[in-house]
Amino acid sequence: MSKYYFCFESYGVAVAIESASKEIVAQAEQTARSALLGNLIEIEHRGEEQCFQLNLLSSGECTIVQNGQEMATGEVSPKFWRFFDSLVRIIVAEHCKSLVFVHAGVVGWRGKALIFPADSFAGKTRLVAELIRRGAEYHSDEYAVIDANGLVYPFARPLTMRPDEVNPRELPMITAEDLGGISGESPIPVACVLFTKYEADAEWNPQVLSSGRGLMEILPQTIAIRRNTEFAINVLKNVITSAIIVKSARPDAAEFAGTFLEFVDNTAF
Amino acid sequence: MNNSQFPAARTSGLVVQEMPDEVLVYDLNTNKAHCLNQTAAKVWKACDGKTSISEIAAHFGKGANEDLVWLAIDQLNENDLLEGEVKSKFKGQSRREVIKKIGLASMVAIPVIASLVAPQNALAAQSCACVNNTQCVNPPNAGHCAAITCNSIGICAP
Numbered sequence: 001m002s003k004y005y006f007c008f009e010s011y012g013v014a015v016a017i018e019s020a021s022k023e024i025v026a027q028a029e030q031t032a033r034s035a036l037l038g039n040l041i042e043i044e045h046r047g048e049e050q051c052f053q054l055n056l057l058s059s060g061e062c063t064i065v066q067n068g069q070e071m072a073t074g075e076v077s078p079k080f081w082r083f084f085d086s087l088v089r090i091i092v093a094e095h096c097k098s099l100v101f102v103h104a105g106v107v108g109w110r111g112k113a114l115i116f117p118a119d120s121f122a123g124k125t126r127l128v129a130e131l132i133r134r135g136a137e138y139h140s141d142e143y144a145v146i147d148a149n150g151l152v153y154p155f156a157r158p159l160t161m162r163p164d165e166v167n168p169r170e171l172p173m174i175t176a177e178d179l180g181g182i183s184g185e186s187p188i189p190v191a192c193v194l195f196t197k198y199e200a201d202a203e204w205n206p207q208v209l210s211s212g213r214g215l216m217e218i219l220p221q222t223i224a225i226r227r228n229t230e231f232a233i234n235v236l237k238n239v240i241t242s243a244i245i246v247k248s249a250r251p252d253a254a255e256f257a258g259t260f261l262e263f264v265d266n267t268a269f
Numbered sequence: 270m271n272n273s274q275f276p277a278a279r280t281s282g283l284v285v286q287e288m289p290d291e292v293l294v295y296d297l298n299t300n301k302a303h304c305l306n307q308t309a310a311k312v313w314k315a316c317d318g319k320t321s322i323s324e325i326a327a328h329f330g331k332g333a334n335e336d337l338v339w340l341a342i343d344q345l346n347e348n349d350l351l352e353g354e355v356k357s358k359f360k361g362q363s364r365r366e367v368i369k370k371i372g373l374a375s376m377v378a379i380p381v382i383a384s385l386v387a388p389q390n391a392l393a394a395q396s397c398a399c400v401n402n403t404q405c406v407n408p409p410n411a412g413h414c415a416a417i418t419c420n421s422i423g424i425c426a427p
Contacts, residue, residue, distance in 0.1 A: 212291030212304040216385060219302050225387045226300050230284045233295060237286055 007049055008032065010040035011096045011145075015088070016049040021056045024076070028054055028084065035085040036092060037157055050091050052084075066091065093143065093223040099153070100228075100235040103221040104144040106152055108137035108184045109261065110269060112191035113152040115144045115239075117221040123198035123253065125159050129179055130253035134261060137184040138176035143223075148231075150238035151187035190239050191268040193218065194260070195247040202249035204259050211237070214245035244268045276342055277318030277352040294350060300387045303348050309380035312341035313350060332376025340367055341380035348382055 002018030004025040009015070010032075017028045033040060053065040056076075063073040064084060071087065074080045093101035104117040105124035114136070118124050125141040132138050140155040147153065158173040176183045195209075195217050209217065215236055219225055222232050244267055250256045284295040292310040294303045305313060308329075315325045322342070326335045339358040346355045359367050368379055 210290055211288045212293055212306075213383070215286070215288065215293050216302060216304045216383060220385065220388050222387075229295055229297060233284055233286050233293065237288065237293075241289065 002053060005045055006032070007043050007045045008040040009043050010036045010092050012098055013092045013095045014043060014046070014049040015091060016045060016047075016051045017054065018051065019054040019056065021054070024054045024056055024062065027076075027081065028052070031081045031085050032088045035088040037155065050095055052087070052091075054084075089142070090223065094227055096224065097228060097231070098147070100146045100232045101223040102144040102146065102218060102236075103142070103223065105141050106139035106144045106155075107131045108139055108188055109135075109191065109264060111188060112268070113139060113144070113188050114264060115152065115190055115193045115243075116196060117144070117193065117218050118195065118197060119221075122196070123250075125161055126198070126253040127196070127250075127257065129159055129161070129174070130257040131261070132176050132179045132181035134257050136181065136261075138179075138181055139184045139188075146190075146235050146239060147187065148235055148238075150235065150242060151189055153187045154184040156183040190243040192264050193239065193243050193245045195245075196250045198252065199249045200251075202251050204248055204250055204256060204263075206246045206248045206263060209245040209247055211240045211245065214240045217245075217247065274321050275318055276316040276322070276345075276355050278313050278316040278345075279350050279352050283350075295387075296349065299349070301348070302385055302387060303350065304383045306378060306381045308337070308378050309341045309344060309382050312338055312380060313345055316342075316345070316351060318352070329377050334371070334375065336367065336371050337375050337377060337380065340364075340371060344380060344382045348384055350382075 003020050004022045005016055005018040006025050006029040007014065007016045015032070017025060017032065019025045019028070051067055055063040055065060057063060057073070060075065061073050062076045062080065064071040064087065066087060072083060074083070102115070102117050103119075104115050105128040106116070107114050107128055109131075114131070116122075116124050116127060128138065128141045138154075138156050138159075139152065140157070141159045142157060143155045145153040145155050156176065158175050159179075161172050161174065193214060215233070218236055218240070219233075222236065225232050246263075250260075282297045284297065286293040286295075290307055292305045292313070294305060294313075295301075296303070311328065312325055315328055322335050322338050326333055326338045329337070336358075342351070342355055343357050343359060343364075345351050346357070372379060
């Protein structure tokens with residue numbers, strides 16, 4: 001029986017975190033607040049929420065149970081909380097009814113959003129960081145959060161750079177301000193959706209996609225596509241039909257960013 | 270009524286989104302998305318269970334023949350976008366052969382349906398901290414990313 005709990009609502013999604021350990025709940029609350037960038041309010045426990053149970057075992061490990069399904073068991077360590085952080089973001093993104101969360105990097109440029117939906121390892125964060133260095137406004141390196149009118153809201157968590165060969169043990173978290181830029185604070189319409197992936201020796205060869213093909217490309221990156229299909233497709237249509245949709249492999253972000261901004265200036269504004 | 274001659278478009282369990290030049294159809298039963306080009310969409314919309322293949326072909330004017338419609342029907346059937354199963358007219362012929370034959374005679378774009386399956390798990394769209402899918406568990410990342418296991422699409426779990 002879970003004795004302690006923390007219940008919150010974020011983006012309209014109610015979530016309960018329960019545990020028999022007061023310390024675990026406190027740490028989980030801190031993690032949830034960080035994961036959602038403070039976009040949550042504490043609510044009463046109503047028993048209707050999406051539920052995480054964190055069961056501390058006698059071995060010292062902890063099991064995460066999400067809505068009755070065991071997700072993982074591990075030592076209570078920073079990496080355990082990083083995983084929990086991901087689960088919290090996903091559960092909110094997946095159950096949100098009024099916004100669509102697309103796995104993407106996002107920057108603001110001349111008052112409009114440039115979106116880079118992509119799988120992990122595509123180089124989203126490095127591209128976003130390079131664009132910030134060149135004057136773009138930071139919105140997200142994780143989610144494009146889109147409303148029914150096709151406006152994109154900032155989800156500006158610190159950028160998580162992957163380890164590199166120079167500092168293989170570093171997992172630096174940097175802010176837009178560290179890069180000499182600023183973070184966006186308002187929702188903005190979309191000017192360009194770019195499907196791209198870093199490839200060594202790649203050349204920028206932009207292919208403009210039809211709206212149907214653009215929609216097909218963005219669907220796999222849409223968190224709630226199975227749960228809230230009709231709403232998600234409607235919202236994405238609004239984005240796709242009002243923006244330029246482009247696909248191309250790209251070279252290194254530092255080499256590519258200027259070329260891309262010039263392309264956007266000439267085609268999307 | 271012979272279903273093969275009077276095909277009917279499936280209507281239940283689908284989310285249909287009209288786009289400027291295409292139609293996106295999302296199958297809620299299979300979580301497959303299909304993008305129908307203009308020709309495939311026009312054939313699909315004409316499949317009301319009462320209109321024959323030859324009448325559907327007539328919708329395209331003189332620039333098309335029944336084989337073009339059959340090619341669309343074949344793909345619609347393959348993607349479960351019709352009620353009931355429709356027997357293919359092109360048994361024993363590859364799609365390439367059929368397209369080649371139609372392409373020479375038709376003034377209308379060949380029907381095309383592109384399909385994909387939506388990811389099963391939202392975790393599939395999440396980043397882990399590794400630069401390839403084996404590094405989660407190996408130095409130097411082992412102590413830094415959220416992983417104890419890491420699968421082929423780069424998903425970490427403790």
